[in-house]
Amino acid sequence: MYYAKVIGNVVATIKYKGLAGKKLQVIQPVNLKTGEKTGRPLVAVDTTDAGAGDFVGFEDGLEATWPFEGNDVPSDATIVSIIEKVNVYR
Amino acid sequence: MILGQVVGSVVSTQKDKNLVGKKLLIVKAIDLEGNFLESFVVAVDIVGVGSGEKVLVVSGSSARQTDQTRDQAVDSVIVAKVDSYSFDKS
Numbered sequence: 001m002y003y004a005k006v007i008g009n010v011v012a013t014i015k016y017k018g019l020a021g022k023k024l025q026v027i028q029p030v031n032l033k034t035g036e037k038t039g040r041p042l043v044a045v046d047t048t049d050a051g052a053g054d055f056v057g058f059e060d061g062l063e064a065t066w067p068f069e070g071n072d073v074p075s076d077a078t079i080v081s082i083i084e085k086v087n088v089y090r
Numbered sequence: 091m092i093l094g095q096v097v098g099s100v101v102s103t104q105k106d107k108n109l110v111g112k113k114l115l116i117v118k119a120i121d122l123e124g125n126f127l128e129s130f131v132v133a134v135d136i137v138g139v140g141s142g143e144k145v146l147v148v149s150g151s152s153a154r155q156t157d158q159t160r161d162q163a164v165d166s167v168i169v170a171k172v173d174s175y176s177f178d179k180s
Binding site: 007008009010011012013014015016018019024026040041042043044045052053061062064065071072073074075076077 | 091092093121122127136137138139146148149150151152153154155156157159167169170171172173174175176177178
């Protein structure tokens, strides 16, 4: 799972049927400790109810399809948690 | 998913039999401001998009989670036509 900040959303009417009704968010991966941006923003399917500004955890790769029972959701990035607080001890 | 813009198409006569009849498009990655990035992919179009349109591309094994690409030699798929998106620059 990776750490990112929700910075926006995407509207797409024409899409694969498995993605119908799914929320698409623009996320910026960030460093867990410092909050600095790491890498380029990407678009992720949202299984939570995250909004802009929220810090979230997301899965990438084939694991991104696991939250969806059945296998008809082509997603390579899926938001699976909203993160309230991070404790880094060292 | 990555944001991209359709910049061309690929014609291939001799190809894997599973790819017969599939539309192959060249998609160049764009950043959130709409500027072209260096990277591009050849992606299978399963939703029906046209040249110059902004799209979402799913890569890797997640690209095989659609009815049209399941168990086939595909690693990039156009899954949505982007109508609009918003983001917070900061």
